[in-house]
Amino acid sequence: MNDKNIAFNTKTIHGGQEPDKAYGAVMPPIYQTSTYAQTTPGGHKGFEYSRSANPTRTALENSLASIEGGEYGLAFSSGLAAIDAVMKLLSPGDEVISTNDLYGGSYRLFTKIFEGFGIRFHFVDMKDAHKVAELVNDNTKLLWVETPTNPMMNIIDLKAMVKIAQEHKLLLAVDNTFATPYLQRPLELGADIVMHSATKYLGGHSDVIMGGLIVKNKELADRLYFIQNASGAVPGPMDSFLVLRGIKTLHVRMQRHCENGAAIAHYLKKHPKVEKVYWPGFEDHPNHEVAKAQMNDFGGMISFVPKGGQFEDAVKIIENLKVFTLAESLGGVESLAGHPASMTHASIPKEEREKSGVVDSLVRLSVGIEDVEDLKNDLEQALSHF
Numbered sequence: 001m002n003d004k005n006i007a008f009n010t011k012t013i014h015g016g017q018e019p020d021k022a023y024g025a026v027m028p029p030i031y032q033t034s035t036y037a038q039t040t041p042g043g044h045k046g047f048e049y050s051r052s053a054n055p056t057r058t059a060l061e062n063s064l065a066s067i068e069g070g071e072y073g074l075a076f077s078s079g080l081a082a083i084d085a086v087m088k089l090l091s092p093g094d095e096v097i098s099t100n101d102l103y104g105g106s107y108r109l110f111t112k113i114f115e116g117f118g119i120r121f122h123f124v125d126m127k128d129a130h131k132v133a134e135l136v137n138d139n140t141k142l143l144w145v146e147t148p149t150n151p152m153m154n155i156i157d158l159k160a161m162v163k164i165a166q167e168h169k170l171l172l173a174v175d176n177t178f179a180t181p182y183l184q185r186p187l188e189l190g191a192d193i194v195m196h197s198a199t200k201y202l203g204g205h206s207d208v209i210m211g212g213l214i215v216k217n218k219e220l221a222d223r224l225y226f227i228q229n230a231s232g233a234v235p236g237p238m239d240s241f242l243v244l245r246g247i248k249t250l251h252v253r254m255q256r257h258c259e260n261g262a263a264i265a266h267y268l269k270k271h272p273k274v275e276k277v278y279w280p281g282f283e284d285h286p287n288h289e290v291a292k293a294q295m296n297d298f299g300g301m302i303s304f305v306p307k308g309g310q311f312e313d314a315v316k317i318i319e320n321l322k323v324f325t326l327a328e329s330l331g332g333v334e335s336l337a338g339h340p341a342s343m344t345h346a347s348i349p350k351e352e353r354e355k356s357g358v359v360d361s362l363v364r365l366s367v368g369i370e371d372v373e374d375l376k377n378d379l380e381q382a383l384s385h386f
């Protein structure tokens with residue numbers, strides 16, 4: 001379907017999709033095949049080997065491009081594989097500027113793998129665009145942005161980052177995992193690359209690991225496609241099918257995630273045992289105005305610090321939750337609770353962690369789409385345990 005003139009809520013269902021060519025199947029078949037019959041050497045129907053392309057994956061890649069307002073989508077076997085592909089655009093000596101409360105796995109990939117290949121990373125408080133601009137030098141090639149950040153829910157001004165990137169001819173890549181294109185579409189603001197851990201909201205059901213990249217520029221798409229095929233971190237057809245199915249309900253799920261997220265954020269903020277709540281929808285959030293300008297709503301991710309809480313108190317609260325499940329990850333229909341200091345952010349040294357606010361008692365919630373009263377009641381009883 002030509003999707004230039006359809007709304008986002010229609011793109012999630014129809015964007016880039018057409019009935020299957022073989023039998024008209026409305027849902028893309030799971031083409032569980034590694035290879036394709038050729039009539040003569042090179043005589044194939046656009047598919048020759050499933051690392052290079054697979055019809056189920058192509059259907060997903062077209063959907064990704066559509067919902068992000070891009071031209072080209074590329075699916076990877078995980079979010080980190082997608083980030084890995086972006087870093088392979090660089091050469092030894094190149095420099096990257098990124099945020100100092102980055103997703104732990106991205107930080108680990110940058111510092112433990114790519115620094116070893118001669119790429120230099122600077123981690124800075126990207127809320128302050130001046131600090132980013134100050135670090136740019138002749139070797140700088142890429143800005144790697146995550147907003148809202150994980151787990152502190154900081155908001156980075158995408159327009160300010162676009163300005164710096166354009167001024168210095170840098171690539172601007174945005175990890176859009178937390179916001180999803182329902183809330184924010186960085187390509188429309190001038191970013192070059194959008195990255196997703198489709199494991200989270202795009203898949204939406206905590207049943208698959210997957211990554212994605214979306215770009216507008218053909219030359220950049222070609223370079224990334226070359227890396228995708230040459231390095232080979234591609235998802236299988238079954239997983240591609242699952243994420244494509246997840247995307248079809250992205251807009252209705254996100255609407256409920258946002259509603260429940262707002263209700264839980266306000267509930268926690270008023271709670272006598274809660275010291276601080278991090279959620280970009282609060283008017284006193286330091287970058288609330290930027291969030292309002294670049295996002296359509298504020299999402300279902302919330303972090304909070306229990307009053308006077310220590311490591312053990314956070315653990316006690318989390319262990320007593322019954323509707324919220326203690327688990328890594330986020331963005332599924334079910335509510336999850338996590339403890340960044342010992343889980344997602346354990347790979348970041350304590351000193352670095354605390355500099356950005358990830359204290360030992362911080363609790364992170366991925367608010368799901370259950371009945372919100374059940375979620376509140378669950379938090380109420382869990383908070384009574386410390």
Ligand SMILES: *Cc1c(COP(=O)(O)O)cnc(C)c1O
Nearest residue numbers: 078079080103175177197199210
């Ligand atoms: C989970 C996550 C990733 C990594 O994705 P995987 O699918 O786990 O490899 C990257 N960025 C953010 C913000 C994430 O939440």
